[in-house]
Amino acid sequence: xxxxxxxxxxxxxxxxxxxxxxxxxxxxxxxxxxxxxxxxxxxxxxxxxxxxxxxxxxxxxxxxxxxxxxxxxxxxxxxxxxxxxxxxxxxxxxxxxxxxxxxxxxxxxxxxxxxxxxxxxxxxxxxxxxxxxxxxxxxxxxxxxxxxxxxxxxxxxxxxxxxxxxxxxxxxxxxxxxxxxxxxxxxxxxxxxxxxxxxxxxxxxxxxxxxxxxxxxxxxxxxxxxxxxxxxxxxxxxxxxxxxxxxxxxxxxxxxxxxxxxxxxxxxxxxxxxxxxxxxxxxxxxxxxxxxxxxxxxxxxxxxxxxxxxxxxxxxxxxxxxxxxxxxxxxxxxxxxxxxxxxxxxxxxxxxxxxxxxxxxxxxxxxxxxx
Numbered sequence: 205x206x207x208x209x210x211x212x213x214x215x216x217x218x219x220x221x222x223x224x225x226x227x228x229x230x231x232x233x234x235x236x237x238x239x240x241x242x243x244x245x246x247x248x249x250x251x252x253x254x255x256x257x258x259x260x261x262x263x264x265x266x267x268x269x270x271x272x273x274x275x276x277x278x279x280x281x282x283x284x285x286x287x288x289x290x291x292x293x294x295x296x297x298x299x300x301x302x303x304x305x306x307x308x309x310x311x312x313x314x315x316x317x318x319x320x321x322x323x324x325x326x327x328x329x330x331x332x333x334x335x336x337x338x339x340x341x342x343x344x345x346x347x348x349x350x351x352x353x354x355x356x357x358x359x360x361x362x363x364x365x366x367x368x369x370x371x372x373x374x375x376x377x378x379x380x381x382x383x384x385x386x387x388x389x390x391x392x393x394x395x396x397x398x399x400x401x402x403x404x405x406x407x408x409x410x411x412x413x414x415x416x417x418x419x420x421x422x423x424x425x426x427x428x429x430x431x432x433x434x435x436x437x438x439x440x441x442x443x444x445x446x447x448x449x450x451x452x453x454x455x456x457x458x459x460x461x462x463x464x465x466x467x468x469x470x471x472x473x474x475x476x477x478x479x480x481x482x483x484x485x486x487x488x489x490x491x492x493x494x495x496x497x498x499x500x501x502x503x504x505x506x507x508x509x510x511x512x513x514x515x516x517x518x519x520x521x522x523x524x525x526x527x528x529x530x531x532x533x534x535x536x537x538x539x540x541x542x543x544x545x546x547x548x549x550x551x552x553x554x555x556x557x558x559x560x561x562x563x564x565x566x567x568x569x570x571x572x573x574x575x
Contacts, residue, residue: 207247210283221279224252225287232256234266237273241503245270251277253284261294264303272507275306278320285311285318347372349411353475359421361413361456385427389449413459420459426452473498474508481521485528486547489521522557529554529566534573539566 207226214220224247234240234256244252248270256264265284267277281302288294300311302320312319345356349370356362364370415421430448433441477494494517495502509517525546532542543554543566558566 207243207252208287209247209249210287212279212282212286221283222249223277223280223283224249225255225280225284226252227255227287227291228257230257237501237503240266240268241270241272244268251280253277253280255284255288257293258301258303261298261300262303263288263300266305269507271510272501272503273305276304276309281309281311281320282318285313289313289318345372348478352411354412356412357414357416359414359416359424361415361423363411363413363456363460365411385431387427387430387449387452389453393449413456413463415459415463418459418463420455420463423452423455423459426455473500473504474512477505477508478520481524485521485525486545489547491517523561526558526561529558530569533566533570539570542566 207224209222210225211220211222224244226243228234234254235243240252240254251267251269251274254266254268256266258264263284265281267274267280281304285294285300285302288300289296294300294313296313296315298313300313302309302311309320347354347356347362347370349362349364354360354362362370413420413423415423426448430445430452433444433448477498480494480497481489491502491505495505498505505517509515509520513520515523525548528546529542529548532545533539537545539554540551543551548554548557555566558564558569562569564572
């Protein structure tokens with residue numbers, strides 16, 4: 205396949221937004237999806253457009269990043285029709301049709317510009333009441349704790365036991381930055397107060413305490429007071445922090461005992477894949493096998509992890525195995541046994557992955573947890 209490199213939105217070479225453009229021979233169909241993705245990966249531009257002539261001024265364009273197919277790319281579309289004009293397939297003043305995964309677009313080729321007509325917006329529903337508007341502008345964040353995904357709102361408290369992985373999701377979709385306060389409670393503190401505070405005794409599959417609109421809404425004040433004491437470090441600040449933490453634990457225990465468990469979000473493909481990894485950790489996990497299990501392409505899974513979790517599929521698998529290995533080491537398992545039990549077929553691979561991820565060796569970590 206012959207390709208061109210077109211710089212859109214510029215009149216200077218090596219400026220603007222570059223894109224790869226590939227014109228298929230007339231009458232030829234698109235290559236296999238994986239072939240197009242690998243071609244885009246080899247060209248190494250953010251998007252590469254594959255143009256299929258449909259006759260006259262009618263074209264179908266598919267867009268691939270190095271990781272996966274995308275529905276539409278603006279600068280690659282502009283670059284494609286600039287390339288078609290250079291090949292003599294379209295001319296100034298032509299009105300062209302571009303079929304894409306996002307719909308049919310009209311492209312007007314001008315002398316000094318190429319115009320892309322996006323689909324007209326459609327009104328589906330109007331929001332009239334203050335309650336509807338408040339819901340529209342309410343900031344929320346999807347957060348993963350273990351294999352449970354919650355949509356967090358202001359005032360929510362997430363309790364994360366030791367050894368449970370957690371991370372925010374879909375940060376690229378947030379319209380505003382989110383702010384959180386983190387209070388780390390040592391295992392020794394939790395053990396010494398486990399008899400008094402049921403929150404340290406319960407083994408549960410839910411980790412969220414939703415306080416908004418309840419009598420426990422003021423729990424935030426305990427967090428703020430604790431953070432303030434830590435920041436100011438005035439006389440007696442450590443005792444004050446301990447006291448505030450105890451009050452918080454009392455309130456949290458009462459809230460958790462009296463509030464119904466929140467429902468986790470409906471599982472989506474990403475959740476199901478992460479659960480699959482959790483249940484098959486000791487086996488050989490591959491992108492190919494995961495794609496076959498969920499009847500999707502490998503590029504779909506790769507894109508999900510890259511875009512939603514800012515991490516590759518294989519790096520996520522390694523992280524989950526390392527966390528599980530750390531838990532086993534804490535319970536007294538040997539380093540070799542811990543590595544084998546979580547799916548590392550070779551101890552040297554486990555050693556290198558552990559040191560790369562945490563900056564210390566497995567043996568050094570074992571010494572730390574035994575102190």
